[in-house]
Amino acid sequence: MAGPAARRRSVGVNVGGVMVGGGAPVVVQSMTNTDTADIDATVKQVMQLARAGSEIVRITVDRDESAAAVPEIRDRLATMGYDVPLVGDFHYIGHKLLTDHPACAEALAKYRINPGNVGFKAKRDTQFATLIEIANRYDKPVRIGVNWGSLDEELLTRLMDDNAASPTPISASAVQREAIIQSALLSAARAEELGMGRDKILLSTKVSDVQHLIAVYQDLAARCDYALHLGLTEAGMGSKGIVASSAALGILLQQGIGDTIRISLTPEPGGERTTEVKVAQELLQTMGFRQFLPVVAACPGCGRTTSTTFQTLAKDIQDHLNISMPEWRERYPGVETLSVAVMGCIVNGPGESKHANIGISLPGTGETPAAPVFVDGEKVATLRGADVAEQFKVMVADYIERKFGSGRQNAAE
Numbered sequence: 001m002a003g004p005a006a007r008r009r010s011v012g013v014n015v016g017g018v019m020v021g022g023g024a025p026v027v028v029q030s031m032t033n034t035d036t037a038d039i040d041a042t043v044k045q046v047m048q049l050a051r052a053g054s055e056i057v058r059i060t061v062d063r064d065e066s067a068a069a070v071p072e073i074r075d076r077l078a079t080m081g082y083d084v085p086l087v088g089d090f091h092y093i094g095h096k097l098l099t100d101h102p103a104c105a106e107a108l109a110k111y112r113i114n115p116g117n118v119g120f121k122a123k124r125d126t127q128f129a130t131l132i133e134i135a136n137r138y139d140k141p142v143r144i145g146v147n148w149g150s151l152d153e154e155l156l157t158r159l160m161d162d163n164a165a166s167p168t169p170i171s172a173s174a175v176q177r178e179a180i181i182q183s184a185l186l187s188a189a190r191a192e193e194l195g196m197g198r199d200k201i202l203l204s205t206k207v208s209d210v211q212h213l214i215a216v217y218q219d220l221a222a223r224c225d226y227a228l229h230l231g232l233t234e235a236g237m238g239s240k241g242i243v244a245s246s247a248a249l250g251i252l253l254q255q256g257i258g259d260t261i262r263i264s265l266t267p268e269p270g271g272e273r274t275t276e277v278k279v280a281q282e283l284l285q286t287m288g289f290r291q292f293l294p295v296v297a298a299c300p301g302c303g304r305t306t307s308t309t310f311q312t313l314a315k316d317i318q319d320h321l322n323i324s325m326p327e328w329r330e331r332y333p334g335v336e337t338l339s340v341a342v343m344g345c346i347v348n349g350p351g352e353s354k355h356a357n358i359g360i361s362l363p364g365t366g367e368t369p370a371a372p373v374f375v376d377g378e379k380v381a382t383l384r385g386a387d388v389a390e391q392f393k394v395m396v397a398d399y400i401e402r403k404f405g406s407g408r409q410n411a412a413e
Helices: 039-052 064-079 094-100 104-107 122-137 153-165 172-193 210-223 238-254 274-288 309-330 349-355 390-405 406-412
Strands: 014-015 017-021 025-032 056-060 087-090 108-115 142-147 202-204 227-230 295-299 340-342 359-360 372-374 376-381
Touching: 014 309, 017 025, 025 274, 039 056, 039 064, 039 274, 039 295, 056 064, 064 087, 064 094, 064 104, 064 372, 087 094, 087 295, 094 104, 094 359, 108 122, 108 210, 122 142, 122 172, 142 172, 153 172, 172 202, 172 210, 202 210, 210 238, 227 238, 227 295, 295 309, 309 340, 309 390, 349 372, 372 390, 376 390
Parallel strands: 025 056, 056 087, 087 108, 108 142, 142 202, 202 227, 295 340, 340 359
Antiparallel strands: 014 017, 359 372, 372 376
């Protein structure tokens, strides 16, 4: 079976102790949607995102009050044992905020700069230079993040005019993609002229259209070796955002493009911000790039499975594993590689269960009311009775303890 393409060679960037690029595993990141000046709310959400698995968290720094809050946010998180790198998201007045708030400049692990709104006309170069000089002073990396919703209009207009005068003009969408790429590369080149090393620069070129995103990153990846941050901007809400982001990022990752990712989902009303972290992890895990959580295989159900027992049990097991993982990562090293199968009838049930570390094949319609359990490919028990689900959950817990916990240590001794 064909696997993913070899990872594109990129320069590694150290972001607050997390390596991005340079052959490191693809990093998951997210962003708060709290008012950063609200220290309590921001600390709480950063903790939630970090516990969910976000390895880098970006926060908005848009005014003096938010800039002043950053050092305390960093310190409170550290006191509670959360050393997740914080990235400052700067637009319009980042040069002023970092100049006026040196403690903020020091506390952040990285600065995100948008060349489309760092400054306009004569002020652009001066204000961009200020941001880079501050980053150099505090030894901080930057992400030069171009977004087609805030693209440098002067650059785009010039390229459109050049294209109109060309004997072989290209499409307007192709010109826009070129403007996005040039904005990123020209800004990166200017940062290097100002003394910033290539190991301090990440690039992103975000759009909200799947095919345009794939095309722009393919072109960008072919033209530079900077570390790349992937994300479909304004992906949308619910399944639409999940499918669109997974389709775009999945294709790029399969081609070896991308060093860190964010799934930019619009939260459902009252929904959890952590959903985008879980989706990013599931994408990387499903494609075989990283392992974050135990895998629960469950059949979709059909006319042979009129009982909902397998659905309830699959959900119970999945929920239990997700809730337990923050503790289990510390207690059971390697538990994220666990695979569990919960199947609903004898057609694929026994075979699928044998492929898992531990699996159960529940009886389907008209089948004998017995549920064989397989451990590492071997049948070890047949469960019966009304409490089959509870019996199996106990067996899963025992297996985890034996394979990943003290039971493994005792066996080794």
